[in-house]
Amino acid sequence: MRKICLCLLLIITTTGLLLAQSSPKKQPLVVFVTGDHEYSSEETMPLIAAALEKDYGMKTIVLKASPDYNSEENIPGLEALDQADLAVFFLRWRRLPPEQLAHIEAYLKSGKPVMGFRTTTHAFHFPEGHASEKWNAFGEFALNAPPGWGGAAKHTHYGHESSTDVSIIPKQANNPVLTGVAKNFHVRSWLYRVLPDYPTKGSTWLLMGKAVNPDKAAIENPVAWTGTNSFGGRVFMTTMGHPEDFTQEPFQRLVINAIHYELGLKVPRKWKGKIDIQVPYRVAK
Numbered sequence: 001m002r003k004i005c006l007c008l009l010l011i012i013t014t015t016g017l018l019l020a021q022s023s024p025k026k027q028p029l030v031v032f033v034t035g036d037h038e039y040s041s042e043e044t045m046p047l048i049a050a051a052l053e054k055d056y057g058m059k060t061i062v063l064k065a066s067p068d069y070n071s072e073e074n075i076p077g078l079e080a081l082d083q084a085d086l087a088v089f090f091l092r093w094r095r096l097p098p099e100q101l102a103h104i105e106a107y108l109k110s111g112k113p114v115m116g117f118r119t120t121t122h123a124f125h126f127p128e129g130h131a132s133e134k135w136n137a138f139g140e141f142a143l144n145a146p147p148g149w150g151g152a153a154k155h156t157h158y159g160h161e162s163s164t165d166v167s168i169i170p171k172q173a174n175n176p177v178l179t180g181v182a183k184n185f186h187v188r189s190w191l192y193r194v195l196p197d198y199p200t201k202g203s204t205w206l207l208m209g210k211a212v213n214p215d216k217a218a219i220e221n222p223v224a225w226t227g228t229n230s231f232g233g234r235v236f237m238t239t240m241g242h243p244e245d246f247t248q249e250p251f252q253r254l255v256i257n258a259i260h261y262e263l264g265l266k267v268p269r270k271w272k273g274k275i276d277i278q279v280p281y282r283v284a285k
Helices: 001-023 041-056 076-082 100-110 118-122 133-143 241-245 249-262
Strands: 029-035 057-062 086-091 112-119 165-169 184-187 204-212 220-230 234-238
Touching: 029 041, 041 057, 041 086, 041 241, 041 249, 057 076, 076 100, 076 184, 086 118, 086 249, 100 133, 112 118, 112 133, 112 249, 118 133, 118 184, 118 234, 133 234, 184 249, 220 249, 234 249
Parallel strands: 029 057, 029 086, 086 112, 112 234
Antiparallel strands: 165 184, 165 204, 204 220, 220 234
C-alpha cells in the first residue's frame, strides 16, 4: 500500500511539474490612461503599447478622453484598471466623475505599480471646495511629484522656447532602468522645476535635466525617478513627454525599461530597435 501511495505521489508531482512547464506565462496587462490638451498622449501611448505587444509579449489597453483629448470629464473604459498589472497615466487637468475616479482609486489602493508622464503631475484640476478636490494632489500621493500646478512646490517650467539636456546621475549608472540609455541626450521638453520639495523623500533620482535657453534663472532638476507611493506601489515618473521626446531612442529605451521594472520583470538587455514615433505637438489649451 505504501509503495502504491509513493507511486501515486510521484505521478502527481511529475504531472504538476510538466503542467507548470508547459503552461504559458501570464501576459502582463498594461493599461494606458490618456487625456491631455497639449502633448498628444492619445497618439504616442498607442505606439508604445503596440511595441510592447509586438516585441515584449505584453497585453495592452489604451484609454482615451472622449469625445476627444479636450474632454476633461470623461475617459471611458476605466474599469480595465480592475485587471491591470500596471497603470500608465498621461493626463492633464481632468475633472472625472466619481464613478470613473473610483476605478483609479481602487487601483491605487491595490498597491500595484504606477507610471506617469509629464503633466500627470497635475492630472486633475477640480475647483476649490469640490468633493473631488483631493485628486488635485494626484502627483504627490501617486507619483511622488508636486501636487498640481502652482502647488506648494512652486511647480513651474523654464519657457516653451527652451529644451533640456538630460544626463544619467552617476551613482545610478548601473540601475536596471537605465540599461542601454545614453549617458547624455537632449529632449525638446522644457524643464519642469520640481525641487526643492519633490520628488518626495525616499525616491531614487535617475536622470537630471539642465534647461537650454531658459526664460528665467534655472537650476538642474531631476527628470526621472523611481520610488514607492502613498499606497505602497512602485512608481516611475518622468517629467519628459513632449511628442518629440518620443523620437529619441534613449527616451524610448528608458520607457520600455521602466515598464519592465514596474512589472517586476527583468529589463531586456537586447533592444528591439527604435520605435517609429512621429506625432505632432499641440499648443496647450
